Amino acid sequence: MHLRPARPADAEAVAAVARESWHAAYGEFLSTVAVDETVDAWYDPADLREQINEGAFVVAVDDDELVAFAHAVVAGDGTRPTLTRIYAREAYWGTGVGTALLNRAVAELETDPDHEYLSVLVFANNAVGRAFYESHGFEVVGRRTEEFEGNDHEELILRAPLERFPVD
Known part of the structure; x- marks a missing residue:
């Protein structure tokens, strides 16, 4: 497996x-329709092509298949x-690819000395995501x-010191 810019x-x-x-990740608390509609809107390929050069957008490729990605911006x-x-x-959860992508995205993100923290949002119900972020020093701030399909879902705003992420 290797990482490269998107x-x-x-x-x-x-x-x-x-x-x-x-x-x-979200199938237990979001309907199939809500997931599909949200992904269609937020991950429209035409929009993604424009966003690829914004910030640090990194992908993980295994045997010529894109298996994971991370995107960080200021x-x-x-x-x-x-x-x-x-x-x-899902087959790549727990393999270290998320950690590798997180570290690479932070390393490639153009930050300045005044930037101290990396922020992220995670659904409060997303146990896998929360555990991942907590293992990397993120704390709820x-x-x-x-709202999805008329139902309110709590999101947590997390933050971790940028110095926690290796710059290689």
Whole structure:
């Protein structure tokens, strides 16, 4: 397996990984329709092709198959390094690919010395995601509500010191 920067030609494969991962991670509390509609909207290949050059967008490839990805940007007014997406095919959960992608995305993200933390959102119900982030030093710093199909779902705002991530 190797990591590399995402390319525009990866857009469809990124969307496929997102769909599989969303169903696996969120299927217990989001309906199939909600997952599919959200992935269709948030992972439209045309939009992804434009986003690939924003921030650090890294993919993991195993035997010529894209199996995971991470995307980090400096959000807001340029003061908030944020991990916007990190997903892997379910068969790759627990293999270390997420850690490798997280570290690479942080290393490739253009931050400045004033940036101290990396932020991320995670569904409060997402035990796998929460455990992943907690294992990397993320702590809850806030909460918000996201609506899917008329139902409110709590999201946690997590933050970890950038210095926790190796820059290689």
